[in-house]
Amino acid sequence: MPIQDLLAVPDGVRKAASLIAGLDRCFVVGFGRLGPEQTQALQALGRVCAGTPLNGPVGAAVEALGRNEFVERHFAAVAAARAALQGAQYDALRKQAAEALGRPAADGAAEADGEAAAPEPVKVWQESTRHWLMEIAIAGFGQVDAQALAPFSATLEQLQAEPLTTRLAALLTGFRQELLTAMPVAALPSVPVFRWADLWTRAMLAALRPPPATAGEKVSATLAPLGIDLRHHGYFVSAVVYALAEGAAPRVVRVTLSSYKVDVVGGAEIWQCFDGPAAALLKAVANQQALAAEDATLLPTGDLLLGDRAKAKGSRPLLETAKKSLGAGAATPTPGVAAPDRHPVQLAEPVYLEGYTADKAGETLDLGGASLRVATERISSASELRPEDVAGSSALLGLLRFDGGAWAVQPLAVARGKETQFTGSGAGGPPKLGKKQKPTLAVLRERASRLLRKKG
Amino acid sequence: MGLPMTNATPENTALVGHAGPASARDVDTVPFVELADGRVQGVVSASSDVERVYCAFLEAGSGAHYSSTNNNRPDAGTEKRMRWLLEEAVKQYGAERVARYLEVPGDPANFKDAYAILGALLRRGPRKAEPAGVVFSRFLNYLRFVELPSAGGPVPEMAWFVGP
Numbered sequence: 356m357p358i359q360d361l362l363a364v365p366d367g368v369r370k371a372a373s374l375i376a377g378l379d380r381c382f383v384v385g386f387g388r389l390g391p392e393q394t395q396a397l398q399a400l401g402r403v404c405a406g407t408p409l410n411g412p413v414g415a416a417v418e419a420l421g422r423n424e425f426v427e428r429h430f431a432a433v434a435a436a437r438a439a440l441q442g443a444q445y446d447a448l449r450k451q452a453a454e455a456l457g458r459p460a461a462d463g464a465a466e467a468d469g470e471a472a473a474p475e476p477v478k479v480w481q482e483s484t485r486h487w488l489m490e491i492a493i494a495g496f497g498q499v500d501a502q503a504l505a506p507f508s509a510t511l512e513q514l515q516a517e518p519l520t521t522r523l524a525a526l527l528t529g530f531r532q533e534l535l536t537a538m539p540v541a542a543l544p545s546v547p548v549f550r551w552a553d554l555w556t557r558a559m560l561a562a563l564r565p566p567p568a569t570a571g572e573k574v575s576a577t578l579a580p581l582g583i584d585l586r587h588h589g590y591f592v593s594a595v596v597y598a599l600a601e602g603a604a605p606r607v608v609r610v611t612l613s614s615y616k617v618d619v620v621g622g623a624e625i626w627q628c629f630d631g632p633a634a635a636l637l638k639a640v641a642n643q644q645a646l647a648a649e650d651a652t653l654l655p656t657g658d659l660l661l662g663d664r665a666k667a668k669g670s671r672p673l674l675e676t677a678k679k680s681l682g683a684g685a686a687t688p689t690p691g692v693a694a695p696d697r698h699p700v701q702l703a704e705p706v707y708l709e710g711y712t713a714d715k716a717g718e719t720l721d722l723g724g725a726s727l728r729v730a731t732e733r734i735s736s737a738s739e740l741r742p743e744d745v746a747g748s749s750a751l752l753g754l755l756r757f758d759g760g761a762w763a764v765q766p767l768a769v770a771r772g773k774e775t776q777f778t779g780s781g782a783g784g785p786p787k788l789g790k791k792q793k794p795t796l797a798v799l800r801e802r803a804s805r806l807l808r809k810k811g
Numbered sequence: 812m813g814l815p816m817t818n819a820t821p822e823n824t825a826l827v828g829h830a831g832p833a834s835a836r837d838v839d840t841v842p843f844v845e846l847a848d849g850r851v852q853g854v855v856s857a858s859s860d861v862e863r864v865y866c867a868f869l870e871a872g873s874g875a876h877y878s879s880t881n882n883n884r885p886d887a888g889t890e891k892r893m894r895w896l897l898e899e900a901v902k903q904y905g906a907e908r909v910a911r912y913l914e915v916p917g918d919p920a921n922f923k924d925a926y927a928i929l930g931a932l933l934r935r936g937p938r939k940a941e942p943a944g945v946v947f948s949r950f951l952n953y954l955r956f957v958e959l960p961s962a963g964g965p966v967p968e969m970a971w972f973v974g975p
Contacts (some may be wrong), residue, residue, distance in 0.1 A: 442818060510896040516959060518961060519961040521966065523968075527959075535847065536846050536912065539911070541912070542919060544920070547822065549822060550825055553825050561968070569963070571965040587973070590956050591961075593966050611963070613962075613966055618812075619838055650834050654965070656965065658964065696967040732824075732826050733974070737974065758826055759820075759866065798842060799842050802856065803950060803951060803954060806864050806881045
């Protein structure tokens with residue numbers, strides 16, 4: 356793989372990054388108190404939208420915000436413009452990665468996903484969400500206080516209880532919690548400006564459109580697991596399983612398993628959040644076995660939704676599958692994301708690497724003259740794989756990532772001698788507990804019951 | 812094509828590095844602790860009686876604090892309970908974040924453990940009797956998360972969340 360091709364970043368991507376950085380200062384300062392620099396950044400955003408469908412709404416937003424006219428549609432326009440820039444970055448970077456990997460270019464326009472009709476209450480909660488987001492943007496991340504965040508709890512609880520809005524609720528739960536524990540923001544060593552503006556933007560977009568539909572074609576497939584990308588905040592976990600769907604036209608698919616949780620459930624216990632077909636798939640990954648999935652639904656993005664029937668069958672070592680389907684010269688199709696979701700953070704091209712030299716900390720790979728950073732910040736604290744495992748490894752399956760203006764690789768599985776170390780190796784069953792140890796959730800429920808009993 | 816932007820900082824990245832696995836929380840002693848409503852608050856077990864559980868809090872800035880049973884009887888071991896509560900808060904959130912949240916005088920980065928935070932805050936703070944129900948209902952609301960249903964399918968928004 357000509358990894359050197361990834362060392363340079365396309366000019367357009369850099370220019371867009373600089374526009375976004377300017378805009379993001381508005382979110383820190385607050386749209387209620389923009390200075391000349393922030394006004395200029397907004398105007399630059401308006402100019403870059405000229406000649407696009409966003410020209411009208413963004414132009415109007417720039418003018419209105421400039422005279423302190425705070426109406427929801429103007430904030431929606433700013434969110435759309437910011438997301439459009441990042442969508443363009445995603446497209447350019449995905450093309451760059453495909454060329455560097457010698458893979459067929461991804462389909463030009465990513466297919467838009469369908470939309471489910473939103474019931475009336477959902478529309479009300481979405482409106483309340485947009486209003487809350489607008490208040491945060493007017494105040495600015497630097498000034499927002501707990502009083503401004505608190506009234507949103509009631510709406511958030513409704514969104515959490517409605518499965519149609521899982522995506523929005525999972526995002527808002529994490530974002531709100533992060534803001535709350537960052538209080539007082541003035542005392543933070545550094546404000547994660549870009550990250551918070553990202554979370555704000557994605558929340559605004561998700562609160563503007565009906566929940567995405569998950570419609571696709573019915574398929575039955577044998578899945579050979581590749582690895583797991585584990586994502587979580589305190590109250591929600593997603594295990595994103597990458598697997599090769601075997602057959603005449605093999606392709607890499609992605610199965611997302613998700614669950615709400617409480618923050619103290621982490622480490623080896625995190626895998627206990629899943630049951631049903633999700634647990635069967637995790638067990639197959641842990642045991643490095645294939646899974647026969649029937650009545651599954653394949654979405655246009657390459658995402659697969661498991662049906663009710665899934666059965667383990669036959670051994671499939673992760674790294675063997677990876678070498679065969681993702682090694683040099685392989686042209687196996689890989690998943691993308693739906694058009695509205697495009698953002699550099701969603702770049703996750705699965706790659707199989709070997710013949711590299713890792714540094715002692717497992718933070719950089721030397722691939723014959725070119726070095727690639729290991730995205731250690733992407734390795735969950737609950738993952739069985741630690742950065743140190745990369746240090747002594749001879750091959751790895753990872754996801755090509757882009758953040759902070761550069762490419763990096765997030766390892767999912769590494770070969771260490773004859774052993775394979777990977778995220779999810781402990782997902783096959785409950786973790787071993789000491790004699791006096793009880794599962795965390797059992798302890799919490801028992802303690803709550805003591806309080807309910809009105810003793811004391 | 813240009814050179815990569817090598818100056819990645821917490822200000823310009825979508826993901827911010829985390830400290831790695833937090834030290835294991837002792838949920839037997841402190842089943843619940845949170846930074847909320849301008850306080851570190853939570854539920855703390857009694858050391859002697861397995862059936863007894865206290866609700867406790869420590870207020871930011873003032874150092875006002877209290878520990879009581881669910882029947883609002885004051886806790887004779889308040890000092891001990893506050894120490895356990897803070898120790899677990901530090902395990903869960905890190906000393907720097909707890910010190911910052913509690914608005915402890917001085918640079919939050921200088922506080923390395925629960926003892927340092929308590930030494931700087933608790934002694935100046937008065938006892939402040941408040942109904943235990945406030946903290947207890949937060950705990951029940953917290954437990955609600957494990958019963959919530961979630962839809963299947965991709966959740967691209969979770970790409971921003973990797974731990975801790």
